[in-house]
Amino acid sequence: MKYALTEAQAAMLREIAAASGALTVPPAGIHTASALEKRGLIKRTWRGSGHIAVVTADGRYYLKHGKHPQEVQAAKKRLETDAGQAARAPADGAQLISRLRSASGKITLSDPAPQTRGRWRAAYYDALHHGHVPEGHKLRWSGRQRGDCVFTLVDEVAERAAQPPPVPAIEVPESLDRPHRLVRATRKALGRSQIVVDTRGRPEVIPMYVSRPLADRALRIMHALLTEAENRGYTVEAQTDLQHGDAVHTLAIVIDGRAFPLVLTERTAKVPHEPTTQEIRQQQRNPWTRLPKYDEKFNGRLALGAPAGSWYQHSYSYSDGARWTVESRLGHLLQNLEHRAAEAERQQHEKELREAEQRRRWYAAVAQAREQQVEQHRATVLIEQVRAWKQAVEIRAFCQAASARADDASVPADELEWLKWAETYAAQLDPLRGPLRAPPDPPASREALRDLLKVDAYSHTWPFNTEGRWTLPEDTPADQRP
Numbered sequence: 001m002k003y004a005l006t007e008a009q010a011a012m013l014r015e016i017a018a019a020s021g022a023l024t025v026p027p028a029g030i031h032t033a034s035a036l037e038k039r040g041l042i043k044r045t046w047r048g049s050g051h052i053a054v055v056t057a058d059g060r061y062y063l064k065h066g067k068h069p070q071e072v073q074a075a076k077k078r079l080e081t082d083a084g085q086a087a088r089a090p091a092d093g094a095q096l097i098s099r100l101r102s103a104s105g106k107i108t109l110s111d112p113a114p115q116t117r118g119r120w121r122a123a124y125y126d127a128l129h130h131g132h133v134p135e136g137h138k139l140r141w142s143g144r145q146r147g148d149c150v151f152t153l154v155d156e157v158a159e160r161a162a163q164p165p166p167v168p169a170i171e172v173p174e175s176l177d178r179p180h181r182l183v184r185a186t187r188k189a190l191g192r193s194q195i196v197v198d199t200r201g202r203p204e205v206i207p208m209y210v211s212r213p214l215a216d217r218a219l220r221i222m223h224a225l226l227t228e229a230e231n232r233g234y235t236v237e238a239q240t241d242l243q244h245g246d247a248v249h250t251l252a253i254v255i256d257g258r259a260f261p262l263v264l265t266e267r268t269a270k271v272p273h274e275p276t277t278q279e280i281r282q283q284q285r286n287p288w289t290r291l292p293k294y295d296e297k298f299n300g301r302l303a304l305g306a307p308a309g310s311w312y313q314h315s316y317s318y319s320d321g322a323r324w325t326v327e328s329r330l331g332h333l334l335q336n337l338e339h340r341a342a343e344a345e346r347q348q349h350e351k352e353l354r355e356a357e358q359r360r361r362w363y364a365a366v367a368q369a370r371e372q373q374v375e376q377h378r379a380t381v382l383i384e385q386v387r388a389w390k391q392a393v394e395i396r397a398f399c400q401a402a403s404a405r406a407d408d409a410s411v412p413a414d415e416l417e418w419l420k421w422a423e424t425y426a427a428q429l430d431p432l433r434g435p436l437r438a439p440p441d442p443p444a445s446r447e448a449l450r451d452l453l454k455v456d457a458y459s460h461t462w463p464f465n466t467e468g469r470w471t472l473p474e475d476t477p478a479d480q481r482p
């Protein structure tokens with residue numbers, strides 16, 4: 001646990017300790033009070049409409065000594081075991097290297113005490129100064145003063161092999177003899193006497209917002225980037241889209257069918273606003289007129305990346321800084337776009353696989369529901385046939401019993417007529433009067449299968465036609481057929 005307190009946490013702890021009773025915690029200090037409670041410095045409870053807090057014994061100890069009591073105890077425990085741990089430290093550099101080789105090249109000590117840290121430090125420097133480090137290896141150490149000590153024996157050859165290859169630089173020409181077509185169109189659209197170059201929102205040009213002195217450098221940068229992108233087989237397009245009823249013009253590098261918009265701007269800095277003569281006169285006439293405090297002024301630093309408000313805003317952006325310029329980062333920018341295109345392709349492929357698997361499972365569920373529907377329908381028909389056959393057998397038995405009873409006596413004509421009708425009815429009920437065959441399958445509509453389906457019936461194209469035959473869509477793999 002982190003025992004140190006921030007200034008806000010320490011101030012709240014002092015305020016709670018100075019209160020004569022429980023102190024009500026304001027809503028803005030809930031998170032601060034929670035941090036103090038986790039450290040055991042205060043206790044909180046709910047009363048009325050808010051939290052109240054009181055200081056604990058650990059909290060008063062912290063205010064008096066500036067340290068958490070558990071932190072002090074942990075430090076004492078470390079010192080008690082320091083001598084024993086120091087005795088187990090490597091005696092010299094050779095022993096340190098031997099231990100590193102046995103530990104696969106890395107040893108971590110959890111916040112050792114001073115004596116232990118000193119013994120390991122001595123072994124480290126002994127290994128460096130007396131030639132114990134193997135050839136082609138480096139010995140590294142972190143945590144020299146505080147925290148965990150980590151000793152690492154690094155194979156330089158393997159480390160260099162694991163490093164990614166350097167990013168190829170893109171050379172920016174000093175002058176443009178044969179500029180890119182979009183650079184020519186942009187240069188033509190600049191005009192002659194502009195103080196600020198703003199081609200954003202114009203069709204078929206490079207979107208830029210820079211001061212006039214940086215316009216030439218900006219065009220040379222874009223010429224180098226766009227030319228290199230086309231040399232790698234990518235497409236450079238000046239696109240026009242419709243957003244909220246307005247035409248939006250952008251420049252994009254298209255990699256594997258994915259467009260990455262770009263805009264080149266010059267960064268600005270806030271400077272105190274200097275009122276003009278006209279603003280001073282206007283404020284004298286209208287004292288309630290408020291003048292701006294600051295103005296935005298170009299600071300000479302270019303920034304190249306995704307335009308504000310686009311899907312890729314803040315995803316890729318490079319600008320002039322203290323250690324590099326935009327020209328030196330063009331290779332990194334193009335590599336970033338390539339990685340993003342590859343990642344988008346991978347995600348699209350995974351999405352297609354997930355959708356194909358979901359579609360396969362859906363069709364399998366529909367096919368299973370159809371099988372259950374047919375089975376249930378046939379079982380119902382069979383049970384009805386057995387019931388009808390039993391009724392026919394019982395009716396014939398009844399007619400035979402009635403006929404046997406009437407052998408010894410004359411049978412009335414109406415009884416004979418009734419028995420004759422009963423025989424005819426039994427013959428109609430008996431399913432064995434003709435050949436038996438399976439009944440026709442029930443309709444295979446969404447509504448008929450809705451009760452048997454365990455999935456949404458409208459997720460994909462329905463695979464059955466009006467005659468109940470299975471017909472897969474053209475874009476569905478054949479292995480999805482039940």
